[in-house]
Amino acid sequence: MNASQSIPPFEELYTRFAPRILKLCLGYTGEYAQAQDLMQETFIKAWQHLPAFRGNAEVSTWLYRIAVNTCLNHLRTAKRQVAEPLLEQHMATLADDTGEPDEAVRRLYGCVSQLPETDRLIISLVLDDVPYSEIAQIVGVSEGNLRVKIHRIKQQLVTLFHQHGPL
Amino acid sequence: MDPFDDLKKIWQQPVSPPDTVGWEQLRQTNATHSQKLAQTQLWSGIGLALTAVFLATFNELTGIRFTQQTTYVGLYLMALITGGQAVVNLYLYRRLKQIDLAAPVAEHLATWERYYAFRKQLIRINGPVYFLLLNGAFGLYFIEILGRMPLLGRTIALIVYTGWMLYAYFVLGKRTLRREDKRLTEIIGGLRRYQNQLSGE
Numbered sequence: 001m002n003a004s005q006s007i008p009p010f011e012e013l014y015t016r017f018a019p020r021i022l023k024l025c026l027g028y029t030g031e032y033a034q035a036q037d038l039m040q041e042t043f044i045k046a047w048q049h050l051p052a053f054r055g056n057a058e059v060s061t062w063l064y065r066i067a068v069n070t071c072l073n074h075l076r077t078a079k080r081q082v083a084e085p086l087l088e089q090h091m092a093t094l095a096d097d098t099g100e101p102d103e104a105v106r107r108l109y110g111c112v113s114q115l116p117e118t119d120r121l122i123i124s125l126v127l128d129d130v131p132y133s134e135i136a137q138i139v140g141v142s143e144g145n146l147r148v149k150i151h152r153i154k155q156q157l158v159t160l161f162h163q164h165g166p167l
Numbered sequence: 168m169d170p171f172d173d174l175k176k177i178w179q180q181p182v183s184p185p186d187t188v189g190w191e192q193l194r195q196t197n198a199t200h201s202q203k204l205a206q207t208q209l210w211s212g213i214g215l216a217l218t219a220v221f222l223a224t225f226n227e228l229t230g231i232r233f234t235q236q237t238t239y240v241g242l243y244l245m246a247l248i249t250g251g252q253a254v255v256n257l258y259l260y261r262r263l264k265q266i267d268l269a270a271p272v273a274e275h276l277a278t279w280e281r282y283y284a285f286r287k288q289l290i291r292i293n294g295p296v297y298f299l300l301l302n303g304a305f306g307l308y309f310i311e312i313l314g315r316m317p318l319l320g321r322t323i324a325l326i327v328y329t330g331w332m333l334y335a336y337f338v339l340g341k342r343t344l345r346r347e348d349k350r351l352t353e354i355i356g357g358l359r360r361y362q363n364q365l366s367g368e
Contacts, residue, residue, distance in 0.1 A: 023178065045268050049267075049268055052267070053269070057269075062269045063269075065268075065269040065270070065271065066268045066269050068272065069268050069269070069270075069272065069275050069358075070268070072272065072358055073353075073354050073357060073358075104177045105177055105180065108174055108177050108178060116364055117360065117364060118361055118364040119364075127174065127175050127179070128178065128179070129175070138271075139271075139272065139365065140272045140274075140365070141365055154171045157171070157174060158170045158171055158174065162170070
């Protein structure tokens with residue numbers, strides 16, 4: 001594959017993938033301010049390393065891998081702060097035509113962030129409908145192994161979500 | 168309907184990235200661990216390279232002429248040693264910048280572990296060797312410079328010099344190394360934990 005043909009302009013990449021990367025980071029941290037920082041770091045790194053991207057993987061896989069590594073390299077000693085105004089800001093960006101209450105979104109992010117680190121990242125990708133083959137490449141496990149994990153994490157997440165009562 | 172599909176529906180509500188984040192802002196945002204590590208090496212390398220150039224051209228720049236050969240030898244040795252250390256720092260910078268952020272986690276972890284092992288070995292050897300050589304070069308330089316001073320001035324200059332060198336090596340240097348080590352172990356620790364979670368089932 002020719003990289004120059006497969007890589008869209010960076011601004012387009014940002015527009016297309018920033019919301020998904022933000023959700024991945026939000027699932028990982030459970031906090032909007034940190035998730036926003038991680039998303040920005042991901043795109044800075046992607047921008048810096050774009051010339052090195054040779055097009056031997058999907059651009060989405062490449063970006064997700066950077067995001068996963070950025071999340072894992074994240075400064076763990078950083079103060080975990082709940083930035084309520086920012087979370088509210090995030091909620092405001094969610095379209096309200098789906099009829100889903102904000103509470104459900106908040107609860108879902110909260111439940112995802114209670115899972116172990118790897119499970120958080122995997123389930124965020126599953127929730128975003130990323131194909132299993134791509135998730136396997138992003139996290140670096142076999143697809144068979146991944147399916148088993150996903151089955152377990154899905155059950156765990158549904159249980160956690162419903163423990164907090166009906167919507 | 169699968170209860171998980173309900174969660175997916177909630178998750179997939181469209182979300183826009185914050186409008187305020189422009190590219191210039193993105194480029195200026197906070198540096199990560201790896202960026203900080205690389206920046207430290209870059210600036211140290213540049214600082215030392217400039218010092219080396221200054222020392223090597225000291226005579227031409229100032230027009231000062233020394234009477235003893237040892238002074239020139241000391242000066243050029245200092246330039247050589249700081250220049251050599253600049254090369255080491257810039258090599259470390261290059262190695263850090265070459266770490267593939269988009270590599271699978273296992274590969275990413277292995278790269279960091281290789282870098283960390285190399286860096287530890289370098290610190291064990293490079294640090295003391297640099298310190299000893301540099302002080303040796305200063306010693307040669309001081310033969311003439313301090314020789315011109317009265318005994319009291321010589322004593323004060325030596326105390327100040329020795330005090331500063333010991334402080335720089337044992338306090339400032341060790342502190343910087345501790346900070347660097349903390350960053351590296353955090354990166355590796357996080358990646359290892361992730362790797363263990365993946366392989367633990």
